[in-house]
Amino acid sequence: TQLLEQSPQFLSIQEGENLTVYCNSSSVFSSLQWYRQEPGEGPVLLVTVVTGGEVKKLKRLTFQFGDARKDSSLHITAAQPGDTGLYLCAGFIPNQFYFGTGTSLTVIP
Amino acid sequence: DVKVTQSSRYLVKRTGEKVFLECVQDMDHENMFWYRQDPGLGLRLIYFSYDVKMKEKGDIPEGYSVSREKKERFSLILESASTNQTSMYLCASHLTGRSNQPQHFGDGTRLSIL
16 A cells, blocks of 8 residues: 555656646655656655645745645646656655655656 | 665576675665665665664565664665566665655666566
8 A cells, every 4th residue: 555646657748838746645744755766866855845834946846745744746847858757755754754656757858 | 975875786686596685875874774666656665774783674575684784784685586576676874863854865776586
């Protein structure tokens, strides 16, 4: 049973389009992290959100933690080919991280 | 710069063999983790360790064991490899008690069991 469900599983869009990836659970997390993974490499942290309702921006990426700390979203504005990769959310419940199922994003030039 | 090193990028073994995957971190982190990654399933936790000689089962420990004799090294052992253990294996380390800190991952070992 997967604690965190991500949607969509696959996303293929044109350069310049906007997109949103969702990460949902029925469990409450102490914090939630988003990672990006490129082929042949391990995941690399993009952001950590800790407070319910928190919004963080990283250039064209906007991350939001749900008020109840059960869900999160990642919004990318004007996607670029360099955004291509596997996006993973990970919720922390002491002392373990629980990873989502992943969203594979392809941005077509 | 922090580093987690996995001993092999690619490994091919035969059914029934005992397989060792090694992971070393240079950050003096207490926590270390072994995950397997399969398409559509994300990362699933096999085992983790809080400290030397300590180990805890994750979500899918069956068919695996681990060893942590030194703080910097965490080994994953497939006691008798089977074809359903063909997967990408990722090792990670993390600073204890700091949920806002990242897990640092190695580049993974792609293991094929024939």
